[in-house]
Amino acid sequence: MAVVEAAAADKILGDVLLKVDAVSLSFGGVKALAEVSFDVREQEILAIIGPNGAGKSSMLNVINGFYHPQVGEITYKGVTRRKMKPHDAASQGIARTFQNIALFRGMTTLDNIMTGRNLKMRRGLLWQALHWGPARDEEIAHREFVEHVIDFLEIQDIRRTPVGRLPYGLQKRVELGRALAAEPDLLLLDEPMAGMNVEEKEDMCRFILDVNEEFGTTIALIEHDMGVVMDISDRVVVLDYGRKIADGSPDQVRANQGVIDAYLGVSHD
Amino acid sequence: MSRALPPPESCDSIPKLLLHNAATRGPRPAIREKDFGIWQNWTWADVLGEVRALACGLAALGLGRGDKLAIIGDNRPQLYWSMVAAQAIGAIPVPMYQDAVANELQYVLDHAEARFAVAEDQEQVDKLLEIKDRCPRLETIVFDDSRGMRNYGQAFLKGFDAVQQAGHDYDAANPGFFDNAVAAAKGADIAIMLYTSGTTGQPKGVMLTFDNVIISARNTMAWDNLSDADDIVAYLPMAWVGDNVFSMGQSYVCGFCVNCPESSATVMQDIREIGPTYFFAPPAIFENILTQVMIRMEDAGAIKRRMFHYFMSVARRVGSAILDGRPAALGDRLLYWLGNILVFAPLRNTLGFSRVRLAYTAGEAIGPEIFDFYRSLGMNLKQLYGQTEATVFITMHADGDIKADTVGPPGPGIELRIDDSGEVLYRSPGVFHGYYKNPEATSETKTADGWVHTGDAGIIDSDGHLKIIDRAKDVGRLNDGAVFAPKYLENKLKFYPHIKEVVAFGDGRDNAGCMICIDVEAVGSWAERRGIAYASYQELAAHPEVYDLIESEIAEVNRDLAKDAQLASSQIHRFLLLHKELDADDGELTRTRKVRRRFIADKYDAVIAALYSTADQAHIETEVTYEDGRKGTTQADLVIRRAAIMAGPAALDLAS
Numbered sequence: 039m040a041v042v043e044a045a046a047a048d049k050i051l052g053d054v055l056l057k058v059d060a061v062s063l064s065f066g067g068v069k070a071l072a073e074v075s076f077d078v079r080e081q082e083i084l085a086i087i088g089p090n091g092a093g094k095s096s097m098l099n100v101i102n103g104f105y106h107p108q109v110g111e112i113t114y115k116g117v118t119r120r121k122m123k124p125h126d127a128a129s130q131g132i133a134r135t136f137q138n139i140a141l142f143r144g145m146t147t148l149d150n151i152m153t154g155r156n157l158k159m160r161r162g163l164l165w166q167a168l169h170w171g172p173a174r175d176e177e178i179a180h181r182e183f184v185e186h187v188i189d190f191l192e193i194q195d196i197r198r199t200p201v202g203r204l205p206y207g208l209q210k211r212v213e214l215g216r217a218l219a220a221e222p223d224l225l226l227l228d229e230p231m232a233g234m235n236v237e238e239k240e241d242m243c244r245f246i247l248d249v250n251e252e253f254g255t256t257i258a259l260i261e262h263d264m265g266v267v268m269d270i271s272d273r274v275v276v277l278d279y280g281r282k283i284a285d286g287s288p289d290q291v292r293a294n295q296g297v298i299d300a301y302l303g304v305s306h307d
Numbered sequence: 308m309s310r311a312l313p314p315p316e317s318c319d320s321i322p323k324l325l326l327h328n329a330a331t332r333g334p335r336p337a338i339r340e341k342d343f344g345i346w347q348n349w350t351w352a353d354v355l356g357e358v359r360a361l362a363c364g365l366a367a368l369g370l371g372r373g374d375k376l377a378i379i380g381d382n383r384p385q386l387y388w389s390m391v392a393a394q395a396i397g398a399i400p401v402p403m404y405q406d407a408v409a410n411e412l413q414y415v416l417d418h419a420e421a422r423f424a425v426a427e428d429q430e431q432v433d434k435l436l437e438i439k440d441r442c443p444r445l446e447t448i449v450f451d452d453s454r455g456m457r458n459y460g461q462a463f464l465k466g467f468d469a470v471q472q473a474g475h476d477y478d479a480a481n482p483g484f485f486d487n488a489v490a491a492a493k494g495a496d497i498a499i500m501l502y503t504s505g506t507t508g509q510p511k512g513v514m515l516t517f518d519n520v521i522i523s524a525r526n527t528m529a530w531d532n533l534s535d536a537d538d539i540v541a542y543l544p545m546a547w548v549g550d551n552v553f554s555m556g557q558s559y560v561c562g563f564c565v566n567c568p569e570s571s572a573t574v575m576q577d578i579r580e581i582g583p584t585y586f587f588a589p590p591a592i593f594e595n596i597l598t599q600v601m602i603r604m605e606d607a608g609a610i611k612r613r614m615f616h617y618f619m620s621v622a623r624r625v626g627s628a629i630l631d632g633r634p635a636a637l638g639d640r641l642l643y644w645l646g647n648i649l650v651f652a653p654l655r656n657t658l659g660f661s662r663v664r665l666a667y668t669a670g671e672a673i674g675p676e677i678f679d680f681y682r683s684l685g686m687n688l689k690q691l692y693g694q695t696e697a698t699v700f701i702t703m704h705a706d707g708d709i710k711a712d713t714v715g716p717p718g719p720g721i722e723l724r725i726d727d728s729g730e731v732l733y734r735s736p737g738v739f740h741g742y743y744k745n746p747e748a749t750s751e752t753k754t755a756d757g758w759v760h761t762g763d764a765g766i767i768d769s770d771g772h773l774k775i776i777d778r779a780k781d782v783g784r785l786n787d788g789a790v791f792a793p794k795y796l797e798n799k800l801k802f803y804p805h806i807k808e809v810v811a812f813g814d815g816r817d818n819a820g821c822m823i824c825i826d827v828e829a830v831g832s833w834a835e836r837r838g839i840a841y842a843s844y845q846e847l848a849a850h851p852e853v854y855d856l857i858e859s860e861i862a863e864v865n866r867d868l869a870k871d872a873q874l875a876s877s878q879i880h881r882f883l884l885l886h887k888e889l890d891a892d893d894g895e896l897t898r899t900r901k902v903r904r905r906f907i908a909d910k911y912d913a914v915i916a917a918l919y920s921t922a923d924q925a926h927i928e929t930e931v932t933y934e935d936g937r938k939g940t941t942q943a944d945l946v947i948r949r950a951a952i953m954a955g956p957a958a959l960d961l962a963s
Contacts, residue, residue, distance in 0.1 A: 185343035190454070195572035197344065244455075251457050 052080025054113075055224060055256050056101065061110030063096055063280075070096040071107065072280045078224065083250050083257045085267045088277035089300055094260040095137060097277065098226050101258070102134055103127040115223075129157050133222035135213045137229045137260075143202035147212050150201055151187055154219025155180040187215045190252075191245060207238035214245065218253075225249065227259035231266055239263065243270050264301075268292065276300065313525050314560060319494035320517040322358070322395040324559040326489060329355035332535060332562050338384045341569035341577055349384060351562070354391075357384075357471070359485050362392035364474025365423065366484070368447055368465070372397035375419045375500065377445075379403045379412070379435070380427020382541040382550070382567045385451045385467055389425040390555065394498060394517075396488045398423075401500045401512070402546040405431065413438040415502050419512055419743065420444050425467075428452035432464065494518040500743055501548050503695045512743030513548075519698040522736040524556035526719040527700060531665055535562030537584045538662070542567075542574045548695040549669070553587060556698075579659030586666040590673035593688075596658060597677055618646030619683070626651075626683025631707045651684050660686050667691050667703070672775070674802040675711040682709065690714045692775060696752065696759055697721075698737030702773045713772035723773065729764040729790050730779040764792055766873045776874075781904070783814025789876040791819065793904070796877060799867065803860045804829040808889045808896075810907055811879070812915060818880040820918045822911065823857060824848075824888050830856070845886040845943055854948055857884060861950040869953035879950050881918055883925065886943035892932045914945065923947050 056078040063071040071093045078084050086094050099105040101112065103122035111118050114130065133154070141150050159166070159180065165173035188194055191211050196204060201212055210230060217225055230246065231239045247270055249255050261267045267274060268288040276284040276291060278300040284291050291297055318324045328337065333352035340347050349357065370376060376393040378400055380386050390400040401419045403412055405427070412434060416424070422444055426432045432450050439445055450456060451467040478485060498517040502510040527533070541554040554565045563585070568577040578586075604615050625639040635643075655661050666681070666688045673690065681688040689704035692714035702723065704715035717723040721735040734757045741749040753759050764782040765775045776782065776792035783791045791813040800809045800823065807826035813819035825848050833856070834841060841847040865878040889895040895907055908915065910929070917925035928942040 182343065185345075189343055192570065194341075194344070194569045195576070248455055252454065 052082075054078070055080045055115065056258075057113040058097075058101070059111045059113065061097075061100060061107040061112065063093075063100060063105055063107045069280050071100070071277075073110070074277065074280070074282045075110075076275045076282060076285055078256060078258050079273075080256055081250070081254050082272040083246065083259070083270055085271035085274045086258065086260050086277060087262075087264070087267055087274060091279075092277040092300075093280040094277055095228060096280075098134065098228055098258070098260060101127075101224075102132060102226055128220065131221075131223035132226065133217035133220040133224075134226035135210070135217050135228060135230060137232060139206075139209045139213055141201045141209060141213055141216070144200055146198050146200055147193060147196045147204070147215070148184065148188070148198065150212055151184045151215045151219045152180065154187075154216035155184060157220065183221075184219055187218050190218070190248070191215050207234050207241075210234070210238075210242065211245070214242075214249075218249065218255075221253075222255060225255050225257045227257060227261075229260055229262060231261060231263055239266060246270055313528060314562075319521060320394065320489070320492040320496065321391055321498060321520070321555060321559050322489040322492065324521070325351070325355055325358060325391055325395075328559065328562050335535060335562065336564040337558075337562075338387065338565045338567065339581075340384050340567040341573070341580075344569075346566070346580070354384075354388065358388045358391045358395060359478065360471040360474040361388055361467075362395040362474065362488070363477040363481075363485055364470035364472070365392055365398070365449075366396050366488075367473050367477040368423070368470065370396065370398050370423050370447075374398045374423065375401050375421040377401045377403055377416055377419065377421040377424040378545065379407075379424065379431045380405050380451070380545070381571060382543075382545055382554070383427055383451060384567055386425060386427060386545060387541075387554065387565070389449075390499070394492070395485065397492065397496070399497050399500055401502070402544075402551070403502070404504075404544050404546045406544075409434045409437040413441055414509060415512075416442045416445055418509075419500060419502075423447050423449070425449045425451070429455040432456065432459070436461075492517065494521065497740060499551060501546060501551065501695050511745055511748055513695045514740040514743055515548075515698055515737075516740050519737050519739065520552060520556040521560060522720070523552060523698040523700055524560040526736070527557065527703075528561050530703070530705065530719045531585075533557060533561045533563065533585065533665075535564075537561065537563035537664075538566060538581055539563065539585045539587075540566045540568060540574070540578050540581055540583045542571070542577075543587070543589075548699055549587060549693075552699045553585075575659070579657075582659060582662040584662045584664045586660070586663050588666070588668060589670040590668050590677065591671075593668055593673065593681060594677055597680055600654065600658070615650055618642075618650040619680075621646050622651065622683035622685075623679065626685060627679060627709070630682055630685060630687060631709060647685065655684060655686065660684075663687070665689070669693060669714075672798045673711075676802070678711045691718075692773060694761060696739045697733060697735060698739070700735070700737060701731075701733050701761070708770070710768075710770070710772055713768060713770075713774050715773065716771045717773070723767070724758070725765060725767060728779060729766070729776075729782050729792075731761045731763050731765040731773065731775070732758045733761065734758045764790070766790070766871075768871065785813055785819070785876055786815065786817050787876055790873060791877055795874075796821065796864070796868075796879065797902070799864050800860070805833065805856060805860065808902065810889075810902055810904065812908075812918070813877065816919060819877050820881045820915075821879055822883055822885050822907075822914065822918070824885050825853065825857070827888070844888065845941070848884040848886055849943070849946065851946075854884065854946060857882070858948055858950060862953075865950060866953045878952050880952065881947055881949055883914070883918060883945045883947045886927070886945060887929070887931060887941060890932075892934075893930075918947060 054077040059075050060073045061071055062073055086097055088094050100107050103124045106121045161173040161176055188197060193211060201209060231242050243266060250257055271288055274288055274291040276297050283296040283300060284294040314324055314327050318327045328351040334350050336348050337351040337354045338349050376398050378386050378389050393400045401421055403415055424435055426435055426448055435448055447463050449465045449467055449470050453466055494517045496517055497514045498520050499515050500512045502512050504510055539553055541550060543550045558565050566581045568574045604612055621642045625635040625643055628635045629643055663686050666686055669691045691703035693699040693701045700718040702715045703718045721733055723733050725731055738757055738759055762779050763775050764777045764779045765773050767773055776795035781793060785791050793811040796811040797809040800806050805826055806823055808824040809821050811819055811821040827844050830847060830853060839850060839852055861879050861882060868874045868878050895903060897903060914925045914927050925945045925947060927945055928940055930938055930940050932938050
């Protein structure tokens with residue numbers, strides 16, 4: 039572990055992969071995000087933190103194309119746009135997991151992760167239904183990739199188990215698996231460790247670090263557990279009431295008075 | 308059948324056997340591993356290629372003759388190859404338990420003076436790195452799975468593939484090196500060092516020679532008709548002697564295929580997919596499987612459930628007889644045949660035992676009911692008794708000569724005797740070379756003429772089968788001179804689900820007596836079904852009907868003991884049910900739940916005295932430690948009862 043931490047500190051961050059520029063989002067009178075700007079750099083682990091209702095999930099939904107900001111721009115891989123559909127985001131290499139697990143509960147782990155390959159499949163419905171010729175070869179290739187994901191996440195024993203029967207911590211892992219199956223360039227994780235016990239959290243941390251290291255995947259995550267965030271992130275963005283109040287390395291953020299106030303609860307005028 | 312032929316005598320080392328197998332059965336599967344959801348297959352020819360590259364690679368790194376190579380990880384082909392590769396160049400593999408913590412590894416690494424280690428993955432590498440400073444002799448660590456190892460920059464860490472790659476170059480630069488190195492080995496060379504956990508003191512390194520491993524494997528190949536058509540699943544620790552003999556010795560001698568599971572969590576599914584023909588499991592695993600079957604049957608529909616229970620009663624009646632080829636009534640045979648179609652065969656298939664031709668259990672006593680369950684299903688389950696120092700085999704059941712309460716007659720080529728103190732001694736081709744760097748322990752265990760003390764007490768019954776009754780040091784004598792083995796009685800009683808713990812007394816006394824702790828869950832549900840009300844453990848344990856229940860179970864045990872002339876006087880005369888469970892927090896059990904006999908003898912001094920008086924009650928006041936550490940006292944009056952004593956075989960002889 040010590041070796042890994044030392045390595046993380048020396049990590050040279052790449053170019054800007056995603057740039058969020060003065061984004062504002064409101065629902066009627068509620069301002070969820072107000073002129074938030076930050077970048078995500080290639081191969082880094084960026085954490086977005088903040089108290090409840092700070093706008094963290096909204097931020098993720100904006101990046102993902104699920105919400106469209108009224109003001110501001112997002113530049114992803116050098117292309118600037120304000121509106122993007124989640125479908126486009128996915129096909130451009132953005133994958134995500136959800137705060138409240140969104141898996142197909144009646145399907146097995148294997149099938150759930152296979153759905154992550156959906157956008158990569160070239161053959162039409164009819165070919166796939168016939169499961170013949172090129173469609174069959176294609177499925178075998180995808181299955182092989184999915185098996186690597188299963189191996190990576192060490193979930194071989196639940197390969198054929200319907201997801202609904204799995205404990206929460208494992209469901210989270212399957213969801214991560216589905217996101218990884220899409221071979222994302224940018225992985226968005228919405229509270230990957232919520233509701234987990236200490237051991238499950240440690241496992242999840244390990245996987246997040248390994249994904250980042252082995253595949254060089256850029257990760258933006260939202261997390262409540264401050265200990266976890268400080269341990270695994272390269273950089274931390276802090277939101278409070280829709281505004282960005284800090285942005286920097288974990289140590290810088292930890293020492294920031296604004297952040298301390300936000301977490302300890304200072305009255306807002 | 309030609310494939311069942313043993314290898315020529317000239318193959319006196321594992322690497323030589325590998326060359327032989329690659330030449331004679333090159334395209335046959337040697338080892339499989341489930342990886343990425345698929346069974347990956349290596350033939351004997353493939354394995355030779357892998358081992359050759361690895362052996363040359365290790366030699367290029369400086370591993371030489373007599374050096375030790377520590378191996379740590381789950382059952383993986385690469386780790387098995389590491390053992391053979393080390394042996395090929397005259398080094399000695401030292402497999403270690405994969406779940407051992409760093410400090411335990413440190414002792415073994417240090418004691419074995421290992422210069423090299425092969426680790427399965429990052430987890431094992433981290434443990435080795437943690438102790439590397441304290442193991443100055445450890446120079447190089449080779450790791451197989453490179454996941455997570457990207458940022459480990461240390462020069463002494465080498466990837467498995469890189470070592471093999473370097474091995475190819477070394478092989479090309481030094482043609483003949485590998486073949487000469489393999490040819491240089493002799494049967495009397497040390498093949499492997501296995502550290503025994505040992506209940507007392509530090510682990511000891513048992514040195515086994517190629518002769519030990521190969522002759523034992525040859526003998527058992529003939530005993531059990533093993534051939535290269537067999538399949539086993541390697542899922543028990545590589546550091547355990549059994550895995551070494553089954554997955555290396557026997558596999559290389561017979562040429563059969565070893566299958567490595569995908570992960571420790573998938574073993575049961577993997578067994579089902581492979582359908583091994585030869586299977587080994589400790590009693591606890593057979594017990595777990597049986598429990599799962601029973602639970603699932605309770606959840607099954609009424610028709611299935613009735614069918615299961617009906618045919619299981621048929622199987623219990625005649626299954627073992629049919630399996631052993633003993634006579635059985637025609638009607639029963641027909642019913643069994645029908646039961647096989649409807650219940651037994653599908654059940655064996657579900658458990659992955661469809662192809663099992665031969666299964667062994669060892670390590671501890673197995674409950675006779677569990678043993679009979681599998682045999683009556685048509686599975687040829689047998690018991691064996693062995694230890695690391697014997698290269699596993701001491702006694703083992705032969706087909707058709709099975710007794711649930713024995714561990715069988717001596718295996719092929721093995722001599723057995725019981726000395727005056729009741730301890731079991733053996734002499735065999737598998738007798739170990741010695742303990743590494745510990746001649747005192749070696750001479751204590753192994754006599755000058757080659758007999759080995761097992762430390763276990765046993766008796767040999769009229770059929771020549773060995774019965775292990777206890778650890779030799781725990782065995783005492785009754786005042787009439789008969790051997791008294793407390794653990795044997797305790798185990799016999801503990802096979803009843805209502806009894807959780809037993810402490811038996813008898814050494815230096817006129818007869819045997821015991822204190823019993825009921826199993827509160829089993830007895831509780833028994834009481835519930837009978838409408839017996841109780842508010843606490845103490846109240847339940849003191850209930851007269853519970854006493855009746857246990858009394859009837861003791862009577863059954865006594866009836867069984869009476870059948871054996873040597874054990875007849877160990878019948879339990881008086882017993883009582885304790886008002887609390889024995890507890891490790893109170894110092895009565897060890898953390899691994901073994902009874903601490905001496906401590907209990909002191910603590911329950913007054914109760915034991917009452918057990919051997921004429922009193923029908925004992926007053927007891929004990930200190931208990933609560934979970935939060937507070938202490939309190941409980942007191943109770945424990946009822947003491949007599950148990951029914953049966954006539955022994957000697958008495959029957961007189962009567963006739």
